[in-house]
Amino acid sequence: DSGVTQTPKHLITATGQRVTLRCSPRSGDLSVYWYQQSLDQGLQFLIQYYNGEERAKGNILERFSAQQFPDLHSELNLSSLELGDSALYFCASSAGDAALQYFGPGTRLTVL
Amino acid sequence: DQQVKQNSPSLSVQEGRISILNCDYTNSMFDYFLWYKKYPAEGPTFLISISSIKDKNEDGRFTVFLNKSAKHLSLHIVPSQPGDSAVYFCAAIETSGSRLTFGEGTQLTVNP
Numbered sequence: 001d002s003g004v005t006q007t008p009k010h011l012i013t014a015t016g017q018r019v020t021l022r023c024s025p026r027s028g029d030l031s032v033y034w035y036q037q038s039l040d041q042g043l044q045f046l047i048q049y050y051n052g053e054e055r056a057k058g059n060i061l062e063r064f065s066a067q068q069f070p071d072l073h074s075e076l077n078l079s080s081l082e083l084g085d086s087a088l089y090f091c092a093s094s095a096g097d098a099a100l101q102y103f104g105p106g107t108r109l110t111v112l
Numbered sequence: 113d114q115q116v117k118q119n120s121p122s123l124s125v126q127e128g129r130i131s132i133l134n135c136d137y138t139n140s141m142f143d144y145f146l147w148y149k150k151y152p153a154e155g156p157t158f159l160i161s162i163s164s165i166k167d168k169n170e171d172g173r174f175t176v177f178l179n180k181s182a183k184h185l186s187l188h189i190v191p192s193q194p195g196d197s198a199v200y201f202c203a204a205i206e207t208s209g210s211r212l213t214f215g216e217g218t219q220l221t222v223n224p
Contacts, residue, residue, distance in 0.1 A: 103155035
């Protein structure tokens with residue numbers, strides 16, 4: 001158990017809809033990262049928040065947004081969903097801008 | 113542009129033998145490398161890492177070798193055990209940044 005929690009575990013929705021994925025980092029970790037893993041691919045970095053502020057951005061679509069709240073949990077919002085958004089979404093946390101990131105179990109999103 | 117590549121999607125090894133997983137990278141700014149292990153329905157778990165100032169790091173049955181001139185790293189598992197069967201991801205980071213860049217993963221199967 002990494003100490004990082006993600007909800008929900010599974011999410012099935014239709015094209016055009018909007019969903020919110022939630023992540024709680026390890027106790028004491030200030031940084032939260034979001035990654036997307038599509039079928040048979042590596043994890044692609046989406047975005048990082050540090051203590052409530054956006055710190056780094058990767059290949060995140062404009063239809064996607066994230067935020068980190070004062071209690072340090074984070075939410076990833078995906079809107080106008082398309083079939084290609086079906087993937088595993090992982091959250092990770094670290095103490096700071098640390099290379100060693102601890103991953104949650106992921107949310108499997110299926111867009112039908 | 114795939115900056116971290118794992119060219120072998122799968123590897124099958126007999127229990128007790130050595131498993132060698134390979135990873136190549138193209139970005140010379142990467143200065144820290146990690147291996148993560150992933151079981152189905154779980155998030156990636158940190159296994160071992162190496163800084164670019166070293167060429168070898170060992171932790172029990174796991175050893176990571178780094179060849180900077182060739183931009184190549186490898187993970188050796190000796191002896192391999194059936195419980196090692198998982199997907200192994202190589203990841204790299206510029207420690208001035210915060211995003212991990214992952215390879216596509218190698219499915220290791222250790223046969224009893």
